[in-house]
Amino acid sequence: MTITINGQQVAVPSDPRVSLLDLLREHLHLGGSKKGCNQGACGACTVLADGERILSCLALAVQYEGRSVVSIEGLSPxxxxxxxxxxxxxxxxxxxxxxxxxxxxxxxxxxxxxxxxxxxxxxxxxxxxxxxxxxxxxxxxxxxxxxxxxxxxxxxxxxxxxxxxxxxxxxxx
Amino acid sequence: MTPFSFARADDAAAAVRMGGAPGAKYLGGGTNLVDLMRETVEQPTSLVDVTGLGDAIEERADGGLLIGAAARNTAVAGHRTVRTRYPALSRAILAGASGQIRNMATMGGNLLQRTRCTYFYDAAARCNKRVPGAGCDAVEGFNRIHAILGASPACVATHPSDMCVALAALDAVVHLQGGAGTRSLPLVDLHRLPGGRPDMETTLEPSELITAVELPALPMAARSTYRKVRDRASYAFALVSVAAALDVAADGTVRDVRLALGGVAHKPWRAAMAEQALRGQPATEASFRAAAEAELADAAPLAHNAFKVELAKRTITAVLAELTGDRA
Known part of the structure; x- marks a missing residue:
């Protein structure tokens, strides 16, 4: 049960309520992705999941098990x-x-x-x-x-x- | 968000089994449901993730197209056959939401998204859809974005989907799987008008799962389009939208037409009266306007949305004229 985030394997949170955005910001201390509206209206939380842009605030982290997520911190090596x-x-x-x-x-x-x-x-x-x-x-x-x-x-x-x-x-x- | 359990479904039968548990809901891309859960408008006790189920887009032997319910909105809008044979569907999807949301949102989830009525979202407001019998603060409130057709004293909310408007016009059929087996029904029969039970938004049975959407072979759909009128040029819900397909005979009369409206009712509104008024008539702006007048004859605007009646008439007329354009 892991998600690859910026190339690192990360455990999927045990609480399914954790959004992908909160996993990045609160659990992994990757503060680049921003919580602007937290309701899918502003785009400040945009990350790439298997290369496709998504809103991490509307994404339940648990749904991204096995996927590869790149945030602004991982965009360039x-x-x-x-x-x-x-x-x-x-x-x-x-x-x-x-x-x-x-x-x-x-x-x-x-x-x-x-x-x-x-x-x-x-x-x-x-x-x-x-x-x-x-x-x-x-x-x-x-x-x-x-x-x-x-x-x-x-x-x-x-x-x-x-x-x-x-x-x-x-x-x- | 209230606590819930999460499970991923490996096939439709397993999904339906898990979906039958009390308080269970199916989860697609989450772009609407996660937001509603955060606002505690939705409080499921378990989520069944159905994004791993069928997402293929297959051409059928009869010329139709079968789209798996887990297909992402981006995949459908960008599919070559959809773009060339059902352009109204591509245009409708591309007119909705943002690139990010279209990448997440699924076909099935788009069909079941809930109204964007601000009173429905506001826990401090009265809403019959959220709390049956509570009353409706929209009827006497700020109702500029609300319904002008098919509403009831209990609810004046509109259905927010762009995609559904195109599907309604294109005679789409929804494939379902439930505890009692599979069935299919026309998309226009999936959503309900509010009546006295606006909390009941669809004709789905409990735990019934949308597995696919079928577009029938419809050669005239190659000449179809979608126009959305909204408060800003992009990333906003429709005030009024029109999906249409038009087939004009060599003598300049309307051989056949498909027409549906968005932003005006509790469900995607198939404009059957306008279609009937148009068949056999000359494909002229006068005919288009007369058909629009027929469809909107029963419109019942609220205090702040009377503009939608004229806007709908003008948009219908303009879209049909656009579809006639290259022939003139």
């Missing part, structure tokens, strides 16, 4: 920065920083969805194989992550810089 973290610095994608770990984990998951060709609510052609991560696509796909400071412009710029350009370049070829 050995204390190095993920390219998206560099881009957040470059584009000033934050103000208070509270939503940042969720934004970054969400964007990494989002990029995987786009790479698989998953359409969004603003994709005009549902039959298209490739997704172009335009400004509108990024805003729609990142709408589950709120920033009360209003740093969305910098956030979207950082994500576009990291994940938008290769997709555009591929499409142009």
């Amino acid at each position: 050995d204390g190095s920065l993920h390219p998206l973290q560099h881009a957040f610095i470059e584009h000033d994608g934050y103000q208070c920083g509270y939503c940042t770990p969720g934004q970054i984990c969400s964007a990494v998951g989002m990029a995987g969805e786009a790479k698989r060709g998953l359409p969004s609510a603003v994709t005009a052609d549902l039959a298209a194989d490739a997704v172009q991560l335009t400004h509108d696509e990024l805003r729609e796909r990142m709408s589950g992550n709120l920033c009360r400071c209003g740093a969305h412009n910098g956030i979207i710029a950082a994500i576009a810089d990291t994940f938008g350009r290769p997709a555009v370049a591929e499409a142009a070829e």
Whole structure:
């Protein structure tokens, strides 16, 4: 009965009421993932489960037995920065920083969805194989992550810089 | 959250067996149920995790599509056949929630999500759905988001699902397994209108489990779409939504149509009156508007949601015009 968290095997909590978010923050002292609303409305608790972005506040930890979870602390090995973290610095994608770990984990998951060709609510052609991560696509796909400071412009710029350009370049070829 | 026991079901029969225990509930992605448990609106004594059951999306010999109830919303919305042959379903799912929630939420859980009426969530408010017989604070309260069709004095809540609206329009069939065996029923018969018992939201028997959703072969569904009108551009529940499929004959008349509304009633609202009014009529905006008027003739708005009546009419008209567009 274990969950792999950032590469480490962790025992599943004996109380099934423990959320994945509380397992990270309270049991493992991984404070990067934030408890913003604790009801699935803000995205600050976003982590990756087997590479897919999920809300750890609405996830019962016990349901993730046998799965591999990555939080902001495990996104890049050995204390190095993920390219998206560099881009957040470059584009000033934050103000208070509270939503940042969720934004970054969400964007990494989002990029995987786009790479698989998953359409969004603003994709005009549902039959298209490739997704172009335009400004509108990024805003729609990142709408589950709120920033009360209003740093969305910098956030979207950082994500576009990291994940938008290769997709555009591929499409142009 | 009140204490509960947790068990993972390995197959549907085991799930139904465990689901028959008093106070048991099935758990899908948890995106609604975990939240309601935290608010103590839901207080199950045991959870049966059914996310390990069938999640395959299979094309059937008769041209239909069978979607396992554990299929995640993202998987269904992104499935090639759904995108090309049932685009209204892809669009409806993609219009709902956020990327994170769609990755967690299952088909079965989406069908059984509960209303987002704020009084239902608020333990300090009176709610017949939460506490039968307690009264309803929404009827005389802030009811801008509430129902305009099929409501009762006991409950004016709406069903929150986008996906269900598309399924209602596309003649979807729900497959069930219970203690007495398996059965299936049309999606439009799964949810109930509130009447005097708004706490009874579906026609499911106790412990009955949704195992799959079937989309029948419906060639006209290739020309279908979903439009959602809401207070912000993304990540908000529908004020009004419309799912529609339209088949226009060579002479410009409506050969066949499927139409359903969201955000207006206690259940996904199949607009049968509008469909009947449209068949055989010229596919023009005047016909579309007349059909919308017919469907909304019995609308009974509350103090704060009269705007939904006109909004529904305009959205129906606009969606049908959009589906006619490329032919004109």
